[in-house]
Amino acid sequence: MSIENLDSEWQRAAGIADLAEGEVIAASAGGQRIALYKVEGEVYATHDICTHEHAHLSEGYLDGCEIECPLHQGRFDIRTGKAMCRPVTQALPVYPVKIVGKDVFVMLGQAQ
Incomplete structure (x- = not known):
């Protein structure tokens, strides 16, 4: 797949090289702060702010998934x-x- 084939709802969040195995980083996509994770070769994205208090999950501790x-x-x-x-x-x-x-894209409008 090429960037040209992506729907406009997909937003670039980071380069895949920015994300090491077993780590979490803060990223920005569509003007929104998100957290990106790489676990066992898979990349995941969540909102970066905890739903309990205003804390950045990208500063948290990643243990498996x-x-x-x-x-x-x-x-x-x-x-x-x-x-x-x-x-x-x-x-x-x-x-x-x-x-x-070499890029990671997220679809913000499709939050689950």
Whole structure:
């Protein structure tokens, strides 16, 4: 797939080289701050702000497919957005991801 074939809803978030295995980074797509994760070769994208308090998940601790909020240690599944433990109770928005060439694209309008 080429960039020309992407629907206009897809926004470039980062270069794939910016994202190391087992890490989370902050990125911006469509003027919105998101968190990007790479786990076992797969790339995932979520909203970067915890649903419990205003903390950046990109500054949290990634353990497998769970991100731990740096503020109160609530955890989310980065694949589904599901809140895994208190104090978080509200799911985290997750976004579809496509890798095109050397770039990571997300579809913000399709948050799950």
